[in-house]
Amino acid sequence: MTGMTFGSQLRQHRLEAGQSLADLACQVHVHRTHVHHVETGKRVPSRELAEAADQALGADGRLVQAFDEEDQQRRQQAATRRTLAASLGASRKLVELADLELDELHAGVEETAVDYLGTAPGPMLHRADALRRDALSRLRDYRHGPHERSDLYVAAGRLSGILAYSALDLGDADAALEHARAAGRCAQHAGDTELLMWVRGTQSLIARFNGDYGIALDYVRDGLQYVGDVPGTGEARLLCGEVQCLANLGDSRAANRMLHMAEQARERARRPDSLAGLFEFSETKQRYYAASSLIWLNGGDDARTAAAEAQAAIGAWERMPVEKRSLDDERLCRIYLATAHVQLGEVEAAAEAMTPVLALPAEAQISWINKRAHRVGSMLAAPRYRRSPAAVDLREAIGALG
Structure with missing residues (x-):
């Protein structure tokens, strides 16, 4: 029964025991509707119900174990939601501060950007939020040197970008947009065009998640205006975002033309991205983007190309x-x-x-x-x-x- 929910396991044990909803409800002292809601996932059971059902159905502790595992997951998810809500407050403060001054950030910014690739978004949300809270504390106390402002803006912007990705991966696009807005504000204060292009690409990604492809294109084109003597693969990333928009809008010819332009942009990049991990756009990621775009067209050659790029x-x-x-x-x-x-x-x-x-x-x-x-x-x-x-x-x- 590995992978099954508590409700599914409860129903399976009940059926194997040959009991109806009413039979089990009578033994565990609840209404049969409540048992049905627990089985279908509409209600969260109590541990007392799990213990009573386990005994009534002869489950030998398996139902109690399933309850405990799900209860732990619920607690972890609740903690993540609380952190997400708290981190939003920090993003709003970053946006609202007209004269943003940042001191040093923890050296873990770079490590967090790399670790994000292989770590679940919940733990990354917690880590990035803790680092940025330290930045805000230093901001309020003016604990920074006179020549550190620009670098610290960049660090705060990157942390806000990590929070944007975490929120989006957790399914909260509105929170992701607020974090991305804070990241963009930091990039503008720092005068860091590379980070600002990355932020525009991330804002476009969030808009695509919401199905707002016109808005997503606007973000891409705003980001492309900064192309010039900028290190890294930001242009290729933005163009691949445009490919996704065009494909979702059904324009196969334009999407494939833009894929070619993105490949040319990668070839023109002579300097690496300033930060690795979440902030770089590798050749492998570019292939991923090609596959994720062409699957929105009408199959045929586009589907065959998508399969090859994905593989x-x-x-x-x-x-x-x-x-x-x-x-x-x-x-x-x-x-x-x-x-x-x-x-x-x-x-x-x-x-x-x-x-x-x-x-x-x-x-x-x-x-x-x-x-x-x-x-x-x-x-x-x-x-x-x-x-x-x-x-x-x-x-x-x-x-x-x-």
């Missing part, structure tokens, strides 16, 4: 050391590969691509994963797949995700 990106990540792999992007890329296979009618290949994603624990299923996986499930509901057992199985497996 190349996955292979590159698999060859990297664990600390350099972007695990969430790698998992999403498997969904994009599966999407392309479904568009091409290759359901078995889609199921194979999705297998590692379907095995993820609940805490690793970030909002992007659920959103994109359920699109695959919707595609499998098309009439052409109604008589395909493999399609039915894959659709049901996707439906079990959070």
